[in-house]
Amino acid sequence: MSAEFIGANPAEPVGVTRAGHFATDAQQRHAATFGMWAWLLTELLLFAGLFLTALILRLLHPEAVQAAAGHLKFWIGAANTVVLLCSSLTMSAAIELSRLGWQRMMVGCLLATASLGALFLMLKGYEYHADYEEQMMPFLARRPYALAEQPATRLFVNLYYVATALHALHLFTGIAILLGLTWKASRPGFLQRHQNWIEVYGLYWHFIDLIWIIAFPVLYVVNR
Amino acid sequence: MRTFLALLALLAVNVALGATRPFEQVWLVELGVVAVMAAIIVLVSMEVRREPPLVRLFAGVGFFWAAILFGMTLTDYLAR
Numbered sequence: 001m002s003a004e005f006i007g008a009n010p011a012e013p014v015g016v017t018r019a020g021h022f023a024t025d026a027q028q029r030h031a032a033t034f035g036m037w038a039w040l041l042t043e044l045l046l047f048a049g050l051f052l053t054a055l056i057l058r059l060l061h062p063e064a065v066q067a068a069a070g071h072l073k074f075w076i077g078a079a080n081t082v083v084l085l086c087s088s089l090t091m092s093a094a095i096e097l098s099r100l101g102w103q104r105m106m107v108g109c110l111l112a113t114a115s116l117g118a119l120f121l122m123l124k125g126y127e128y129h130a131d132y133e134e135q136m137m138p139f140l141a142r143r144p145y146a147l148a149e150q151p152a153t154r155l156f157v158n159l160y161y162v163a164t165a166l167h168a169l170h171l172f173t174g175i176a177i178l179l180g181l182t183w184k185a186s187r188p189g190f191l192q193r194h195q196n197w198i199e200v201y202g203l204y205w206h207f208i209d210l211i212w213i214i215a216f217p218v219l220y221v222v223n224r
Numbered sequence: 225m226r227t228f229l230a231l232l233a234l235l236a237v238n239v240a241l242g243a244t245r246p247f248e249q250v251w252l253v254e255l256g257v258v259a260v261m262a263a264i265i266v267l268v269s270m271e272v273r274r275e276p277p278l279v280r281l282f283a284g285v286g287f288f289w290a291a292i293l294f295g296m297t298l299t300d301y302l303a304r
Contacts, residue, residue: 034279041286048290052297059301078239085235088269089228206269210262213235217258221242222251 013101017193029196036203043170047211050163051218057156058223064152069223071136071146072160073127077220080123081213087116088209091202098198101191106198110182113205117175120212124168137161160219167215170208177201227268234261 015025022028058065094109131137135146138154139161147153181201184190238257241250267273272283 030276030279033275034282037279037282037286041282041289044286044290045293048293052294055294055298056301074242078235081235082232085228085231088231088265089225092227092269203270206265209269210265213231213261213265214258217238217242217254221238221254224242224245 012192014099014191014195015193016196029199032196032200033203036200040203040207043207043211047163047166047214050159050166051214054156054159054163054218057152057159061152061155064147064150065156065223067147067150068136068153068156068160069220071131071134071157072220072223073130074220074224076123076127076130077216080120081216083116083120083123084209084212087113087120088206090116091205095199095202098185098191098195103185103191106191107182107186110178110185110198114175114178114182117171117178121168121171121175124164156223163215163219167208167211170211174205174208178205227264231261231264234264 016028018025018028022031090109090112094106094113097103097106097109132143135144136157137143138145138147138157145154147157178201181197184194185198234257238254241254241257266283266287270283272280275283
């Protein structure tokens with residue numbers, strides 16, 4: 001079934017092309033925001049389970065978790081949090097610029113956001129490499145494990161990799177989608193037809209930032 | 225920009241507490257700081273405070289579910 005689209009007003013620099021099943025532009029915008037939030041809630045519960053497991057491990061095996069967390073790269077984690085906070089700032093700037101109709105500056109902010117996301121992944125990759133060099137990858141069967149004499153440390157270290165790799169996967173996907181969106185957003189007339197795409201995507205980016213802001217203290221800080 | 229600076233300042237507090245470990249129960253303060261950072265991101269950066277009631281309700285319900293998950297599970301582990 002083909003949707004009926006109502007063209008955006010060419011006199012307005014910013015707007016949305018309304019699908020026929022929405023009564024007003026505002027209704028369409030609210031439905032898009034609501035849909036994104038519905039999905040983000042499932043993501044929140046996914047990560048909440050992982051963070052809760054980290055806290056339970058801390059309660060059950062405090063010494064093992066502290067020994068394992070001592071090998072985490074605290075300062076790289078802190079630097080990466082700053083990187084993601086900067087990326088949220090550029091994303092918020094892109095949203096504000098999209099509302100003003102300043103397309104070129106908005107595209108610049110979107111590219112800066114994607115670049116900061118890539119910087120985060122590079123730092124995370126360096127961290128994983130350092131973990132590998134320190135023999136802190138217990139899931140590698142053929143490589144010695146630095147804390148082999150404390151078996152409970154494996155629980156926390158494996159959880160650390162699951163949680164951070166899942167976050168990194170979300171960020172990687174987010175960067176890929178953001179680059180595609182940026183390409184579309186650089187086309188003439190984008191903001192007249194799809195301005196709210198920037199706002200809806202911004203929710204996802206801020207959410208990735210939020211997950212890391214919780215992950216950093218739960219994994220790195222409280223277990224020191 | 226004020227939101228960004230506030231989040232940076234709160235992060236600096238947590239990093240300083242994590243690096244210095246000034247007292248035994250500092251983790252309570254650290255988790256409190258994280259809760260404030262999360263609230264700022266949800267309400268200001270994600271603009272939930274400006275959304276219509278249905279979106280606000282849905283965003284709140286997600287954190288309420290997470291609170292049930294944490295509350296009921298930790299009640300068990302902390303009471304053992």
